[in-house]
Amino acid sequence: MIAIIIGIFAGTFASALMRGMMEQRVENVINTELSHIQFHHPDFLKLKEPEKYMENLPEKIAVIDSAQGVEAHSERIIISSMVSSAETGSGVQLSGINPTKEKKVTNLHEQIIAGDYFEAGKVKRIVIGKKLAEKLKVKVKSKVVLTFQALDDTLVYEGFKVAGIFETVNSTYDETHAFVRYDELAKALEMPQSTCHEIAVLMEDNKAVDSTKINFAKAFPSLDVQSWTDLSPEMRVLTKSMELMTYIFIGIILLALLFSIINTMLMVVLERTKEIGMLMSVGMNKLRVFTMILLESVYLSGFAGIIGVVIGYGTAKFTSVSGIDLTGLYGEGLRNYGYDPVIFPDIDFPMVINITLMVLLTGVVASLVPARKALKLNPAEAVRTDM
Amino acid sequence: MAIIDLKNVKKIYNDSEVPVNAVNGVNLAFEKGEFAAIVGPSGSGKTTLLNMLGGLDSVTEGHITVDGTLVNNLKGSKLINFRLMNIGFVFQAYNLIPVLTARENVEFIMELQGKPAKERALRAHELLSAVGLAERANNRPNKLSGGQQQRVAVARALAPKPKFILADEPTANLDSKSTENLLEIMERLNKEEKITFIFSTHDARVVKKAHRVITVEDGKVIKDETKKQSE
Numbered sequence: 134m135i136a137i138i139i140g141i142f143a144g145t146f147a148s149a150l151m152r153g154m155m156e157q158r159v160e161n162v163i164n165t166e167l168s169h170i171q172f173h174h175p176d177f178l179k180l181k182e183p184e185k186y187m188e189n190l191p192e193k194i195a196v197i198d199s200a201q202g203v204e205a206h207s208e209r210i211i212i213s214s215m216v217s218s219a220e221t222g223s224g225v226q227l228s229g230i231n232p233t234k235e236k237k238v239t240n241l242h243e244q245i246i247a248g249d250y251f252e253a254g255k256v257k258r259i260v261i262g263k264k265l266a267e268k269l270k271v272k273v274k275s276k277v278v279l280t281f282q283a284l285d286d287t288l289v290y291e292g293f294k295v296a297g298i299f300e301t302v303n304s305t306y307d308e309t310h311a312f313v314r315y316d317e318l319a320k321a322l323e324m325p326q327s328t329c330h331e332i333a334v335l336m337e338d339n340k341a342v343d344s345t346k347i348n349f350a351k352a353f354p355s356l357d358v359q360s361w362t363d364l365s366p367e368m369r370v371l372t373k374s375m376e377l378m379t380y381i382f383i384g385i386i387l388l389a390l391l392f393s394i395i396n397t398m399l400m401v402v403l404e405r406t407k408e409i410g411m412l413m414s415v416g417m418n419k420l421r422v423f424t425m426i427l428l429e430s431v432y433l434s435g436f437a438g439i440i441g442v443v444i445g446y447g448t449a450k451f452t453s454v455s456g457i458d459l460t461g462l463y464g465e466g467l468r469n470y471g472y473d474p475v476i477f478p479d480i481d482f483p484m485v486i487n488i489t490l491m492v493l494l495t496g497v498v499a500s501l502v503p504a505r506k507a508l509k510l511n512p513a514e515a516v517r518t519d520m
Numbered sequence: 521m522a523i524i525d526l527k528n529v530k531k532i533y534n535d536s537e538v539p540v541n542a543v544n545g546v547n548l549a550f551e552k553g554e555f556a557a558i559v560g561p562s563g564s565g566k567t568t569l570l571n572m573l574g575g576l577d578s579v580t581e582g583h584i585t586v587d588g589t590l591v592n593n594l595k596g597s598k599l600i601n602f603r604l605m606n607i608g609f610v611f612q613a614y615n616l617i618p619v620l621t622a623r624e625n626v627e628f629i630m631e632l633q634g635k636p637a638k639e640r641a642l643r644a645h646e647l648l649s650a651v652g653l654a655e656r657a658n659n660r661p662n663k664l665s666g667g668q669q670q671r672v673a674v675a676r677a678l679a680p681k682p683k684f685i686l687a688d689e690p691t692a693n694l695d696s697k698s699t700e701n702l703l704e705i706m707e708r709l710n711k712e713e714k715i716t717f718i719f720s721t722h723d724a725r726v727v728k729k730a731h732r733v734i735t736v737e738d739g740k741v742i743k744d745e746t747k748k749q750s751e
Contacts, residue, residue, distance in 0.1 A: 411615035414576055415629055416604025416680075418597055513576035516611050 134437045136393055141441025142448070144386035145488055148379040149449035149478035150457070155375045157302075157473045162368050164240045165301050167361040168207075168333040169342045170349065175357045177330055183212050183322055184284055187356060190327040196352050197334060202341040205237035208329040210318045214281040216261070216311055218269035225265065225311045227279065229318030238335045241299055241312070248273035248297035257317060258296035262307025266298045273298060279313075283322050291321050302473035304465070383488055387495045390434070394499035398430050402503045409507050410515020419508050426504040427497065434496030439489060446485050449478040522549035523683060523716060524573065529582035531568050531739075542568040544739035545582070550684070550718065555710045557719045557730035565739040566720040567688060573718065574607050574686045575599050587683055604632055608677030608715075610687035614669040616661040622648060622672045623657040629680045647675035650712075651705050667698025674706060684716035691723045703729045 163169060172193065174185040187193065190208060197206050210229035215222050232251040236242050241260075242250040251258055259277060261269075271277060275295045283289045293313060301307055315329075334349075336342055342360045350358040362369035402409065413422060456475045459467060464474035531543040543565045550556060558566045571577035572584060575591050584591040586606060594602050616625045626644040635643075648654045651671035653664075661669050670690060677685045687706075691699040707729060710717050719726055727733055735743035 407613065407615055408617060411609075411611060411617075413600075414574070414603070414609050414611075415676075416600055416632055418600045421632070511576075513571040513574075516613075516615055 134433065137390055137434060137437035138441040138444070140386050140390050140393075141438045141488070141492060142445040143441075144383045145442050145445025145480070145485070146448050146478065148382060148484065148488075149445070149453075149480035150476060151379060151382070152375060152484075153449075153453065153477050153479040154472055155371055156479050157477060158471060159368055159372055161302055161471065161473065162365055163335075163339070163361055165244070165303070166239075166306060167364050168238050169336040169339065170334040170346050170358065170360055171364060172332040172334075172349070172353065173330065173357045173359075175355070177211075178357065178359075181211075181213060183210075183282065183324075183330070186210075186324065186328040186330050187332070188325070188328050190329060190332075193332065193353065193356075197332065197349070200345060200348065202337050202345060204335045204337045205234070206332055206334045207231060207234040207238040208315065209235075209331040209333065210315060210322065210324060211330040212281050212318070212322065214279050214311070216259075216265070216269065217278045217280065218271045218275065220270040221268065223265060223268055223308070225261075225309055227281065227318070228310065228312050229315040230312055231315045235312075238333050241301070244299045244301050245297045246300045248295065250297050250299075251312075251314060252296070255294075255296065256314075257291070257293050258313070259293035260297045260299060260312045261295060262304075262310060263298050263300040264304050264308040265311065266295070268308065271295055279311075281322070285323060289321050291317075302468055303471035304468040305471065379484070380487070380491075383491060387491055390438075390492070391495050391499050394430055394434050394496060395502050397433065398426065398500060398503035399506065401429065402426065402507045406510060406515045406518045409510055410512045410518065413510065413512035414516055422507055423504045426507050427500040430500030430503070431493060431496040434499065435493050438492030438496070442485055442489050442492070446480055449480040453478050453480070523552045523587055524548075524550040524718075525583075525585040526573075527583045527585075529569075529572060529584060530580045531565070531572060531577065532580045541739050543572065546736075546739070546741055548734065548741065548744070550716055552683075552716060553710065553714045554716045554718070554732055555707060555730055556717070556732040556734060557721050557727050558734045558736055559721060559727055560736035562722075564736045566736050568739075569736065570686050570688055570718070570720045574609060575603050604629070604680065606683045608680065608682035608685035610670070610673050610677045610685060610690045612689040612692045614661070614666070614673045614693075616669055616672055616676070618661050621658045621660055622653060622664065622675075625661070625672055626675045626679050629676060633680055643679060644675070647678055648672070650678075650709060651675045652701075665698070667694050667701060670694060670698070670702055671705060674702070674709070678709060678713065678715065682715065684718060687717065687719045687721075689721055689723070690719060691721065691726055696725070699723065699725050 172187065174187050177185040197203055207230060212227050214225055214227040216225050246263060250260060266272065269277065273295050277293055277295060279291045279293060281289055299307065336345060346358055346360045409422065456477045458475045460474040467474045526546055526548040529543055529546045533540040533542055546569060558569060560566045568577060572579055575594065579592050589602065620628065623644045626647055627640045630640040630643060645654060648657050651674055653668060653671055656664060656668060664672065691702060694702065703726060706717055709715065719730065721727065732746045734741055
């Protein structure tokens with residue numbers, strides 16, 4: 134019974150842990166990297182060329198502002214650039230942003246670990262990720278040189294001072310992304326007025342993303358309008374398969390549980406051969422004998438299973454507030470894959486009900502073999518069995 | 521008229537290479553209210569005979585009739601139900617359910633019969649009083665001595681108001697005092713309830729008490745002796 138309790142507890146808690154990890158990953162992707170909906174020139178994502186920009190920004194922003202459920206939006210210039218320090222260089226995706234607007238769309242400003250996020254008044258400042266800073270061996274106030282191609286194909290060299298260093302849960306993102314002010318980058322690139330490469334839109338509710346995206350696509354047929362699931366198909370697969378994976382995981386545990394209960398119940402039948410023989414001798418019919426074994430198996434699995442689920446649910450709920458910090462164990466590995474090393478397990482009531490029902494069903498299935506064995510006993514021989 | 525009638529009953533076991541004639545052409549009849557013992561050495565066929573009487577083992581040849589019903593013809597649930605309504609069993613090792621109290625052990629057969637709770641409780645109390653265990657009604661078997669457990673088993677066998685009781689070596693695990701006590705109780709119940717008791721036994725004390733002694737050897741009845749009862 135203790136084995137069943139531990140098994141079900143582990144299954145429930147591990148499922149909540151997996152679910153929490155996935156939810157956090159999706160949340161991070163939306164809040165730090167992609168937001169809910171993005172607009173681009175139709176060829177921009179494919180070619181990543183600076184001249185593939187969108188024009189007439191005020192007209193587009195007016196439509197976005199008038200749409201229902203839009204919480205905020207931010208316009209960005211996005212180019213590929215080399216960033217060099219005195220020590221070395223690295224390729225990055227350089228984003229020109231309006232810090233005030235960007236703060237409303239992404240939470241990068243909350244993840245600054247050194248310096249600041251474009252404090253007012255200071256010019257030619259760059260915000261980079263921790264991993265990039267380590268690679269370039271720079272710190273706050275260090276000078277770096279950005280090299281990129283302007284719209285007229287000339288190479289531009291611009292010096293920037295490191296204003297702030299951020300650290301997200303995705304170390305790859307930290308190594309490959311850097312941010313400067315929109316105006317400064319637009320000027321260096323010689324971008325025309327009221328243009329940008331990307332408009333990121335944050336919705337009030339994730340559920341409204343698909344319908345709003347369709348409306349935007351109708352309003353701007355010449356633009357590429359994509360939701361976060363279009364931009365990150367692996368996230369879509371991850372989200373959709375998350376539930377299935379959870380149940381497959383629980384299913385594997387229940388399969389082990391099934392054999393454990395069968396084994397226990399076979400031992401019960403063996404130990405109680407004499408008693409079952411007596412019951413059959415005195416006139417207990419086969420249906421009652423079968424029901425007796427079935428109920429015992431269901432009680433065993435149900436009782437132990439429910440205790441396991443309750444402990445798993447309680448532990449998941451408790452740790453969903455405090456979080457489980459795996460930084461010391463697998464922090465770097467998790468960050469490399471974009472997962473937060475501080476995991477907040479996530480469990481909901483339907484999941485608990487489903488696991489409980491699956492456990493009870495396992496109890497029913499597990500009773501079939503021992504029940505069959507009990508029914509095959511010869512009562513005359515069984516009552517004389519010496520155990 | 522005989523309540524139990526055996527006509528040329530044979531039982532052949534074909535499990536081993538050589539078929540074993542465990543019971544070989546037995547003819548017997550038992551009247552209502554008999555107190556009979558089947559005796560014989562080990563392997564003589566007395567347990568097989570008892571099992572066939574109780575419908576626990578099939579008959580290879582011949583007929584067993586109980587109160588006009590041909591037991592050989594009963595199969596599956598009909599046979600199980602026949603046992604439930606007509607036969608009481610007392611086993612050598614008592615075979616009480618360890619998790620139930622003495623009262624519950626007596627009651628559960630009546631529950632299988634579908635008797636109402638009030639009737640079950642009344643009958644259980646009546647029978648436990650009859651075997652002298654009314655005050656131990658709420659004790660589980662592990663709190664009772666072997667003799668007391670067997671008395672509960674007798675009460676359990678009587679609970680469904682059977683037509684007869686089959687007792688397979690009921691005193692084999694009991695000391696002299698408990699055996700004496702049990703036999704007195706069974707004899708009294710036999711007289712009071714007019715229920716037929718049939719024992720298979722090696723025990724000379726049971727043989728001494730029995731009103732009829734049937735001796736079996738090599739699957740055959742070699743002696744059937746009815747004692748004269750003093751009033």
